[in-house]
Amino acid sequence: MTKAPVLTPRADDFPRWYQDLITKAELADNGPVRGTMVIRPYGYGLWERMQAEMDARIKETGTQNAYFPLLIPESYLAKEADHVEGFAPELAVVTHGGGKELEEPAVVRPTSEMIVNEYFSKWVQSHRDLPLLINQWANVVRWELRPRLFLRTSEFLWQEGHTAHATYEEARAFAARIHRRVYEDFMLNVLAMDVVPGRKTVRERFAGAINTLTLEGMMGDGKALQMATSHELGQNFAKAFNTRYLSKEGRQELVWQTSWGSTTRMIGALVMMHGDDDGLRVPPRLAQIQAVVLAIKGEEAVLATVRELADRLKAAGVRVHVDDRTDVPFGRRAVDWELKGVPVRIEIGPRDLENGTAMLARRIPGGKEPVALDALAGLLPGILEEDQATLLRQSRERRESRTTEVSTFEEAVEAATAGGWARIPWAALGEEGESKLADHAVTVRCLVAEDGSVPDADDAPGNVAVVARAY
Numbered sequence: 001m002t003k004a005p006v007l008t009p010r011a012d013d014f015p016r017w018y019q020d021l022i023t024k025a026e027l028a029d030n031g032p033v034r035g036t037m038v039i040r041p042y043g044y045g046l047w048e049r050m051q052a053e054m055d056a057r058i059k060e061t062g063t064q065n066a067y068f069p070l071l072i073p074e075s076y077l078a079k080e081a082d083h084v085e086g087f088a089p090e091l092a093v094v095t096h097g098g099g100k101e102l103e104e105p106a107v108v109r110p111t112s113e114m115i116v117n118e119y120f121s122k123w124v125q126s127h128r129d130l131p132l133l134i135n136q137w138a139n140v141v142r143w144e145l146r147p148r149l150f151l152r153t154s155e156f157l158w159q160e161g162h163t164a165h166a167t168y169e170e171a172r173a174f175a176a177r178i179h180r181r182v183y184e185d186f187m188l189n190v191l192a193m194d195v196v197p198g199r200k201t202v203r204e205r206f207a208g209a210i211n212t213l214t215l216e217g218m219m220g221d222g223k224a225l226q227m228a229t230s231h232e233l234g235q236n237f238a239k240a241f242n243t244r245y246l247s248k249e250g251r252q253e254l255v256w257q258t259s260w261g262s263t264t265r266m267i268g269a270l271v272m273m274h275g276d277d278d279g280l281r282v283p284p285r286l287a288q289i290q291a292v293v294l295a296i297k298g299e300e301a302v303l304a305t306v307r308e309l310a311d312r313l314k315a316a317g318v319r320v321h322v323d324d325r326t327d328v329p330f331g332r333r334a335v336d337w338e339l340k341g342v343p344v345r346i347e348i349g350p351r352d353l354e355n356g357t358a359m360l361a362r363r364i365p366g367g368k369e370p371v372a373l374d375a376l377a378g379l380l381p382g383i384l385e386e387d388q389a390t391l392l393r394q395s396r397e398r399r400e401s402r403t404t405e406v407s408t409f410e411e412a413v414e415a416a417t418a419g420g421w422a423r424i425p426w427a428a429l430g431e432e433g434e435s436k437l438a439d440h441a442v443t444v445r446c447l448v449a450e451d452g453s454v455p456d457a458d459d460a461p462g463n464v465a466v467v468a469r470a471y
Contacts, residue, residue: 009277014221025280025339028149035147035154045288053190057182063133068115071106076114079240082208090142108141116162117241126246135161150268151471158263164255171256178260179213179230192283192391193217194399198446199455210234216445218399219272222419224445224468228262280341281364283391284384290319292342296349298326316377409433412467416442426463
């Protein structure tokens with residue numbers, strides 16, 4: 001009798017596979033309120049590593065971390081019309097507190113432009129106060145009608161950056177710097193995710209922004225996922241909150257602003273981009289556990305060797321976990337670590353000790369082979385880098401092989417509905433064609449220049465629209 005697979009095969013039911021993996025790899029559970037989630041320790045460990053890597057990159061730009069309140073007076077939202085209109089359907093509003101009806105309802109933050117600008121208007125007085133560069137790590141609430149763990153939840157974790165600058169040029173350059181040097185660098189070099197940097201169309205840009213820069217990734221089923229965004233806010237919020245500074249010339253001027261964010265959605269992307277029918281495959285540079293050393297039997301000599309090897313690997317700069325739970329069947333433990341996507345398993349039993357070897361199992365390319373115990377500390381750092389590069393290459397190859405160059409609306413829809421992406425000249429699609437894509441559950445993910453760079457304008461000559469179905 002054929003043994004049932006641990007996970008639903010991706011080819012049979014990709015959404016069910018995704019849900020199975022999140023549950024069985026112990027990443028998250030559904031919360032008690034519809035649309036919320038409980039992030040389990042292994043899933044939260046991935047987020048902590050993402051935080052650490054991005055926080056370092058954010059701070060390199062001169063940005064400092066701060067914290068702003070979760071509850072925002074409802075009146076703040078009304079100050080920027082486009083912004084409140086864009087978020088109105090997703091708002092959660094607190095009307096009672098302390099057993100009484102509040103004099104003014106408070107909105108649970110869907111994003112913090114409103115409250116940040118209330119304080120920017122107090123903190124910015126002179127050109128000497130600029131640029132003002134603030135980031136916060138927080139949670140936000142956007143009431144989600146069709147929740148899916150990590151991808152769309154009513155509450156999620158994120159970082160949101162907010163900055164104020166003296167000129168349009170400075171703000172624009174800073175938004176672009178965050179887009180490429182923080183987000184794209186992190187996704188390529190840590191998450192091993194091939195992403196397309198581009199510019200959102202007017203229809204798709206952030207509510208209240210004059211330009212939105214995005215990074216789009218292709219998931220294992222060919223759909224797109226928006227990974228992170230960086231927005232030029234122009235002076236829209238500065239006008240609404242009267243955020244002005246005294247220039248060097250002695251004039252009162254409005255500031256120019258940016259905001260930018262990335263979320264726990266990246267954990268969902270990690271699953272869908274790198275996962276396979278056996279579970280997660282975590283990029284080594286991201287993994288909180290890069291190598292797990294397993295004792296196959298509970299003999300003292302085996303346990304001593306396992307711990308000694310773990311110490312040598314740690315000294316070589318490898319993040320290691322020792323699994324000496326010999327009261328749990330070895331096969332079950334091996335499957336659990338495979339589900340969790342730990343890049344390397346090192347298995348040691350009595351027979352291995354006799355041979356002076358360990359069994360090395362590599363999660364990303366697959367396969368197992370015996371390796372001399374004394375050689376592992378020298379080999380492992382290079383192996384981890386090889387596997388990091390393999391994931392990025394596979395990600396890029398998937399996108400390139402499933403992206404079709406087209407010239408008509410009909411061809412774009414056909415490519416997108418067949419499980420891939422289409423690239424179509426923006427001049428051939430235009431805003432009218434973009435509106436019609438919605439009838440087929442397809443969207444323009446971003447605009448790119450012919451050479452793959454980010455366009456300077458929505459209508460720049462040669463702009464190409466990247467079209468796909470998306471999460």
